[in-house]
Amino acid sequence: MKVVVCTKQTPSTTAVFSVNNGAVSWEDSGGKPNVVNPWDEYAVEEAIRVKENHGASQAIALTMGTPDSQEALKTCLAMGCDEAILVSDPSFAGSDTLGTARILAAALEKIDGAKVVIFGKQAIDGDTGLTPVQVARKLGWTPVTYVSAIKEIKGHTITLERLLEDGKETVTTDLPVVISVVKEINEPRYPSFMGIRKANRATIPTWSAADLNISGGVGAGASQADWSHVYAIPAREGSVEIIEGDSVEEKVAALVDKLFEEKVI
């Protein structure tokens, strides 16, 4: 059994999002390069733990993206993944989530023995959270979202815990599965210095469109999502009022009066 973690390279969390005439840009004033999508760090950690604790033979990181995405894959290797694969082709550019799912599903079909596929719950740039479920649909595998624990993998089944708004639920299902994980599932480890060295010595294979048996359209031309109007939310205007008073009690009383007055409470 192999576990595959699907990751995406995204802008860093400190990058500032801006929109100019419908064009989106992310700029990091600190010059921080793109990173592994922060949600995916939990997925990478969990993939390594599936190998360490549940008997997977290999933890493989898979990314669809431009050649630059190798950097994110190196981070996955440095954290402890055994292998990394980049899926990249100029024809993939502009794919929507469905196109991306078609490409990733084709790549996953090419990985012999993949039984557990793990995603982070969403990417911090697109924020759709759709890809894991769409990949599962294309593969015909079981999707399980918002996973907060992998309890057991036994024979052909897997038992998972899901974290929902109203509580937790335990799900047992047959393998293979595609799961998306939430941050409560683990604390991602740091890439070790030894891992960093190993990652930089590794050769990361690139699979192009010609290497995959993709069913359905991909790329900008096949995209069913139309990003016709992208704009920044106007900055909110407001004012700040400091509640004065001689004691904490006096300040709290004045604050409560104010909140009543404004019908906040």
Next chain:
Amino acid sequence: MNLQLTDEQRMIVEMVRTFVEKELQPYEEEVEREDGVRPELQRQIRDKALQFGLYAANMPEELGGAGLDTVSLVLMERELGRTSYALQHFVARPSSIIRACVGEQIETYLLPTIRGERHDCLAMSEPNAGSDVRGMECRAVRDGDEYVITGTKHFISHADVADYAILFAASGEEQTARGVRKKITSFLVDMGTPGFTVKRGYDVVSHRGYHNCILQFDGCRVPVGNILGVEHRGFDVANQWLGSTRLSVAAFCVGRAQRTLELCQQWAATRVQFGQPIGKNQGVSFKLADMATQIRAAEWLTLDAAWRTDQGAARDEDYAMAKLYATEMLAMVTDEAVQIFGGMGLAEENPVVRFWRDARVERIWDGTSEIQRHIISRALLRPFENR
């Protein structure tokens, strides 16, 4: 000329920065308040540093270290400079000098130190021998297969958490063209050796939580087997080490200055006076420009000296220039930071005030600015000697 970092170096920087932000910075206020690092916290930092390979990163891979090249090591030290000196010490980089260990010393001192089982401290400075280290008065007199050591060392960093000291002592005199000169020998001396005591040193203004110590040797007997390097040639061993510590200080200052500048940028952009952010005033924004420019210059001087080291082409003046400029730069940056923050720059709640306090020692230890200038100017004038 390629000034780009390698992918590996970029990953090291990112990893160490994350480690610093998650594992060290959260404890800064506690260390300032308590003026120390709790033993459990020391262990926690050491264990994590060992787990992820940061520990003994300056030591060769074949000995169990991370085997970083000098540029990578300087980048790591720069990131560690972004946090408390007392805390970052536990992500240890043992004194490079212990690589001079031979025979049984390797199993007794070198390897356990790299594994984080034993901890070293380096005993050089004395009350009457600061910049003039060769003027040291601590004596080592040979008596059969032992040396008898008598004297005092002070301002010895980390002796309170060390298992052994790397001690430099005067072991004799020799006649040279410039007159009589002391011969210096380096020894490995275990804590607890009879005649060797350690006490807390002076309370100083910089780096709360880190303590200097006073080491007293009173007829302390050390076997000749504990000589590090060659008898009477202790400075040959030390000279290999001095460059790396000066680079370490320079890199620390660059990281510390970068963090200070980031705090100032944030403050200048958000602190509103007279109806606009104070950064709109050239009195503030030009300070930021000078800070950023000097930080960049110090960083490149430091990386240049590191790169020269990796090429086997570094000279004493390369280290001296990096140390001199980076430490003076940090003094300017932290002082201007206090000015930008105004009254809040002197509030203990604000890290800027401790960066300002901490910066003062950097121009003094590991060779004062004046000693660095002496090294640089001596190199400049050497070609004109004997003309």
